[in-house]
Amino acid sequence: MGNSRSFEDLVAEGAAVPTEGWDFSWFEGRATEARPSWGYARTAGDRLTWANTALDVQTGGGEVFDFALGRAAVQPPMMVAATEGWPPNVAKATALLRSRGVVVVAAAEDAPLPFADAAFDLVLSRHPVRAHWPEIARVLRPGGTYFAQHVGPRSAVELVEHFLGPQPEDVSGARDPERERAGAEAAGLEVVGLRAERLRMEFHDIAAVVHFLRKVIWMVPDFTVEAYEPRLRSLHEQIETTGPFVAHSTRHLFDVRKPLA
Template sequence: MDRQDGRMDFDALLAQAQAAPVDGWDFSWLAGRATEQRPSWGYARLMAQRMARSRVALDVQTGGGEVLATAPRLAPLTVATEGWPPNLARAARLLGPRGVAVLAHGEDRFPFRDSVFDLVVSRHPVRTQWPEIARVLAPGGTYLSQEVGPASVFELVEFFLGPQPEHVRDGRHSRWTRRGAHDAGLEVLDLRTERLRTEFHDIGAVVFFLRKVIWMVPDFTVDGYRDTLRRLHDRIQADGPFLAHTTRTLVEARKPAG
């Protein structure tokens, strides 16, 4: 503890964050340390509504299965895929008792036949595989996803990496979402983006976030960025929470019935 004011010191905060487990997609460790405004549409609620009226459903890049598990009623046949081994094991433990088959899958061709699913969902996919989504959707089937939008949390990214080129900041713009869906032969039913407040209240929250969301600062390690972490710690101590902005895009698309 800092002797002057009782606040945890820099090294103690780093040690706590480095010891925290980062498997799955559970951010509860950040309670009291960081806040994130939620999109107005409520993805989990929308997903659950569509899941309840589906027959055969697929959750792509399910993470640890935490979001899919919130649906009170799943499709009679529900399958999930995940590519990161720690998440895969966690998802299997969580979803297996509900009859969900969890398959190991990265970013290659989906291991399913054509026109199988009447619903495909995905929350925060690393990359949306539009041709594969269109291929496995049954005619009239729908795809529902909440994507990470353009320049999300880039105040934090650029604190560590410096100014990013425009093509990187723009890479997740909704116009690319619309184009990807259209090029795959899908009809976009809903497409909207919101910019939301995110606050990091201590440096431990920053370390945990960057350890978990590894594509934000791809080469992040505490030792490699110790001086930058110290500068950010001092800034938070002096000025209060570090403010960033997340962006989220909701997309719903349908495969033509014909």
Template sequence: MGRVTFEELVAEAVAEPVEGWDFSWLDGRASEARPSWGYQRLLGTRLAAADAVLDLQTGGGEVLAGALDAAGRKPSVLAATEGWAPNAAKATGLLGPRGVVVVATGEEPPQPFADGAFELVSSRHPATVWWEEIARVLRPGGGTYFAQHVGPESVFELIEFFLGPLPEEVRRGRHPEVEAAGARAAGLEVVDLRTERLRMEFRDVGAVVWFLRKVIWLVPDFSVERYEERLRDLHALIEDAGPFVAYSSRTLVEARRP
């Protein structure tokens, strides 16, 4: 049996749906190390002790659902927001049976919640962090924001393969100290801040195509047609040298409203 061709790999990746936040289609085709802290498990312990919770930018709801299952109980008030309609629909189907109200909303402030409404606000990989809005909906006197953010220069090896070198101000984006400064400026106390850099491997060009279709902000104008030449270069590189290696970065953030 001959090698799978560039055209076959790309066609398969283009035909595969990208709704939700499940990356299992990449099993065997790509891999990413996970942070040592185990965000979903830690979130589960916090859900077990909280009464009013908001999960921002929940995606397809997969992370929150897993954390709820680990918690073994449901907070009495539990809501989640999602701005992309296909994900909001998927999250509703997954989280609704678990007692979560999913609100389809834009991610920019204001969110449709009262001041000080939540004891815990969580988020995994928010596209944008609106610190003042997070502080507004947290309860005074200990309301907590607990999240895992995408860290600085995440997957830049792959991004720059398509876009070329990125400017310094982009490289500084999502730096943990910048995140902490934003939290403090909104009146929050930062109680935990950790960042890890994690190895990723892409074993075929189809994995890259599907990944960039799903994580649309990495190469915002991505399409197979627009980047066909670079995709063919990448296919040849993987065929000759093995997996394409990049590094993601993740930041664990915990901040409280005094």
């Protein structure tokens, strides 16, 4: 297969790319991930067309919410807000979403949502660290909807295990869609739709692996190039010899409603 660039050059490039936001365009030509069939951002745009008030939770750099708002046939006429906990992303989301009238609020991912009860018709989220179901239920008005794409269990486990070795099953089941369904129902919400898919990922060079692990920090929580240099080098040699490294992401789509009564 082979790549004319050296291991050192590729690793240095992957280590230098900024990690703010959820724009993955840098990966074009160097890594791919199949997209779920349901088209989350496009469908979220359709939902926004009918909302008066909307909130995007853990918006990252605001890119997905911005795309969804751009897809909406009509902009929500009242309050549109987003939350984000990482300061560089708060700044990026504020700059991106300001022109759409979105209020971006700095709020830690595990903190209560800084909004009044029954404030929103629609709550969106793409890849929240975890869903805080009681808070989602609290800020939704009766009849309102939570529409979100979550990361499923053992996502990209093949890549994680290359660096960390065999991983035990998640005994807490925190990312299991059925466990999350139970959490939503315990908060008084009705799960009207739940879909799950397993999707192919390919990494075509080691720069893409380095950038991915720096960007998606929970995959290998203590990742640094220096600490994992031997594992990076062995993976580089594997890609050079046999072609792209293949892993699989897991995603599930929640369509959740707060009952009227």
